[in-house]
Amino acid sequence: MDEIAPYYAQDREHDRLTRGSNRLEFERTRELLARFLPPPPATVLDVGGGTGPYARPLLEEGYTVHLLDAMAGHIERARADPALAGLASATVGDARALPFPDGSADAVLLFGPLYHLTGEGDRRLALTEARRCLRPGGVVLAAAIARTASTVDGLLAGMDADERFRAMRDATLEGGVHQPPASAPGWFTTAYCHRPEELRREVEEAGFWNVDLYAVEGLGNVVPDFDARWVDPERRGRLLDVIRRTERDPALFGVSAHLLALGHSPLPNPA
Template identity: 50%
Template sequence: GYDVHLVDSVPKHIEQARSHARQHAIASMRVGDARHLEQHDGSADAVLMLGPLYHLTDPAERNRSLHEARRVLRPGGILFAAAISHFASLFDSLQSGFFDDPEFIPILERDLAEGQHRNTTNNPIFFTTAFFHRPEELAAEVAEAGFQVLELLPIEGPGWFARDFDRVWKDQAQRERLLECIRRVEHEPALLGASAHLMAIARK
């Protein structure tokens, strides 16, 4: 297996991880900044970026975090970088029923126009400050940092469209058929934007 080192900018998250350390063997856990990692050059086989590319709203800061990920990777190391889809707010608001909330409408309009999500209401249901990528923007940012982009994948496949998903998932035959459908289109670029989250896989 691999030695896993956890870096998070939120102290509470590190505390929560430590409280579960007995169930999940993690070599080290520390509060840190994706833009200034303490790890040595070429010390990692893989880097999982689960947060920096959407919580850093300035493209220069996202670029810095990607360069740091590249620095700590060994030659040929793999990056897994998560992003939130440009259309995530639209999907969430339609599914949750607040798409016509007068407080949310201007938030959504800015999301769709700029990808810059700003919750000016302090209502936690509307998420926090973030940047939402189009698939092509994510690929371009990763490539600009010097990576070879291997693949973009949707994190949420079309299975979430299934009526009564919980019932379908509990039925073994229906579950297998659903997974077959998802696998059939998981590499289809035209469907990437329909996922609320994206994953870029790239090589140093």
């Protein structure tokens, strides 16, 4: 976690999902949560939940939410936010060692841990901890960055003209680890970028059943004039419709910046 702390200390994360195309990530993630979370007042562990962008609407809907994040600054901001006063807890912690009892939650959100834990063994720990905390039949929703995300972003933004970016991009494509150069402190921090089949395998090997993958931004990640589309209700609706229709198409997973894995905690064997 030490290598990602300077990036998050810039305090840009708390409003990231309200800006630019990040609004699509937020809208689609909220949509998938509404589809797959058990109904309120279910207990949700928001692990890697940052300053609470998803916890706020979940609280408004009547969920019991525990917020945990590795960055102390995120938790301090969450504790000071009146909109998060209803949190059951707000804790600085590690996804690999959750401070929650066995079988205490109906759902676990991992929106961050799977891409900031660059070692497969650490990601396995985070997933098995999530399963430990879930009641039988509970759900995990785990976000991952697609292996080609920085490649697509670089092409769209023209960053591939920078030799430093090309070196970073090529290393990510080859081995999955996104490691920005020290000379570019504003670039996104150290992360792991998944291939879809790898993400599915990791969730299944952690003991989850009926694992499915969904593209979060999907084709919306590469449309031109995003801001103009987003503020026009009709065009926005058409964009979201095509994303939904193609969200499970494996041929398009690499276009999406983020993937969301859905898994279910095993039910007990019948007597």
